Amino acid sequence: MHERHDAYKAHTMSDASRERVALLMEEAAEVIVICGKILRHGWDSHNPLDTHPETNRELLAREVADFNFALELMDKAEELHPGDVAGALVDARANKRQWLHFQGDVL
Numbered sequence: 001m002h003e004r005h006d007a008y009k010a011h012t013m014s015d016a017s018r019e020r021v022a023l024l025m026e027e028a029a030e031v032i033v034i035c036g037k038i039l040r041h042g043w044d045s046h047n048p049l050d051t052h053p054e055t056n057r058e059l060l061a062r063e064v065a066d067f068n069f070a071l072e073l074m075d076k077a078e079e080l081h082p083g084d085v086a087g088a089l090v091d092a093r094a095n096k097r098q099w100l101h102f103q104g105d106v107l
């Protein structure tokens, strides 16, 4: 009983760490929004009401960069290590391919 209680004990987080997690979460959500726009309107579509429109492709590049920046902050804070992400990527390549239907042998 005590071991279980210890495993679920309350944790503390610094404001800086909370901010990094919030940023990563927000940027992930922004990537999702642009992916939805690509599915609905296409890669090279843009908002016709914008005076300086960016294509969905450009917007996705920007949001992925924002996401990577949040990862970079976590790396600098030693919260999420690039080596761990790289290792997980190797696993993803090995495991996700079997569930893809249309990607051929690109990887």
Ligand SMILES: [Mg+2]
Residues within 6 Å of the ligand: 027, 030, 062, 063, 066
């Ligand atoms: Mg963003």
